[in-house]
Amino acid sequence: MTHDASLLGLRGLDRPSIEALLDRADHWLPRLEQGGPPPASRAVVGLMFLEDSTRTRCSFETAVHRLGHAPVVLSGRGSSASKGESLRDTAANLAAMGMQALVVRCGQSGGPRIVRDATGLPVVNAGDGRHEHPTQSLLDLSTLRDRLGSLEDRRILIVGDILNSRVARSNIHGLTAMGAHILLAGPASLVPWRLADLSPAVTVAHDLDAVIDTADAVMMLRIQRERSAGRAVADDYRHAFGLTRARADRLAPEVPILHPGPVNRGVELDDEVLDDPARSVVLEQVRRGVAVRMAVLEHALAAAGGDN
Numbered sequence: 001m002t003h004d005a006s007l008l009g010l011r012g013l014d015r016p017s018i019e020a021l022l023d024r025a026d027h028w029l030p031r032l033e034q035g036g037p038p039p040a041s042r043a044v045v046g047l048m049f050l051e052d053s054t055r056t057r058c059s060f061e062t063a064v065h066r067l068g069h070a071p072v073v074l075s076g077r078g079s080s081a082s083k084g085e086s087l088r089d090t091a092a093n094l095a096a097m098g099m100q101a102l103v104v105r106c107g108q109s110g111g112p113r114i115v116r117d118a119t120g121l122p123v124v125n126a127g128d129g130r131h132e133h134p135t136q137s138l139l140d141l142s143t144l145r146d147r148l149g150s151l152e153d154r155r156i157l158i159v160g161d162i163l164n165s166r167v168a169r170s171n172i173h174g175l176t177a178m179g180a181h182i183l184l185a186g187p188a189s190l191v192p193w194r195l196a197d198l199s200p201a202v203t204v205a206h207d208l209d210a211v212i213d214t215a216d217a218v219m220m221l222r223i224q225r226e227r228s229a230g231r232a233v234a235d236d237y238r239h240a241f242g243l244t245r246a247r248a249d250r251l252a253p254e255v256p257i258l259h260p261g262p263v264n265r266g267v268e269l270d271d272e273v274l275d276d277p278a279r280s281v282v283l284e285q286v287r288r289g290v291a292v293r294m295a296v297l298e299h300a301l302a303a304a305g306g307d308n
């Protein structure tokens with residue numbers, strides 16, 4: 001966490017800080033069904049979702065409710081953002097209404113920082129452009145830690161559109177902090193060699209079949225059609241980089257398969273792989289996402305003087 005309790009990314013967050021959040025999420029996980037204790041005063045949390053979302057928006061909204069606070073959800077469509085109102089002005093208006101914290105999903109890399117600087121409120125990044133998606137990474141780390149125990153020296157294979165992926169970027173920071181090795185695989189156009197410069201813990205591969213056997217966990221990423229406009233998605237992507245049934249059968253039975261969603265079925269993952277409860281932890285990731293966001297919001301609101 002930064003000094004003001006905003007969570008703008010995982011870059012720079014050290015292992016004890018990450019582990020404190022993951023431990024707090026573990027505290028909340030068994031309590032999800034009951035909700036949290038009734039707070040002495042309800043905080044109002046603005047959820048600025050200016051870009052489409054299913055999992056992250058509903059997960060944050062559920063987390064706010066479970067903590068006993070009140071969410072106010074703003075979508076891009078149907079708000080004055082569609083009339084050209086700037087991110088900064090939109091955020092300043094929500095702050096003027098007395099909100100205690102803001103959660104921001106936007107297409108603009110660095111948007112959450114702009115909101116934090118404009119309002120002075122704690123801001124949680126819910127995915128900004130190609131930059132970071134820190135709570136997605138925290139829920140991935142929570143799921144991996146549950147399945148693998150310590151991530152020290154574990155080899156986590158991330159496959160797909162790494163170049164355009166904020167999930168990959170946050171996970172590179174988060175997994176590095178946790179002591180894991182990261183193997184990035186995909187077509188050279190989406191996984192350039194220079195990504196290995198991000199961290200000594202990162203290795204790049206362009207032949208999935210040559211490396212898949214070495215993974216302790218496999219994270220498949222979505223082919224981001226909306227961020228690769230003008231570049232045709234190769235028809236043979238599944239053949240070269242999809243986690244087909246045949247490839248999944250090469251993994252040891254205990255190797256978990258993750259995907260942040262939404263999944264392009266039959267492209268990144270075959271149906272039988274995604275729907276295999278022994279291998280796929282995709283819905284476990286979503287379940288843990290609520291607890292992780294409760295932990296992050298609790299921290300943000302405590303720093304803001306909110307009661308939680």
Ligand code: CP
Binds near residue numbers: 052054055127136261
């Ligand atoms: N994983 C993720 O960010 O999904 P959404 O786009 O549905 O929020």
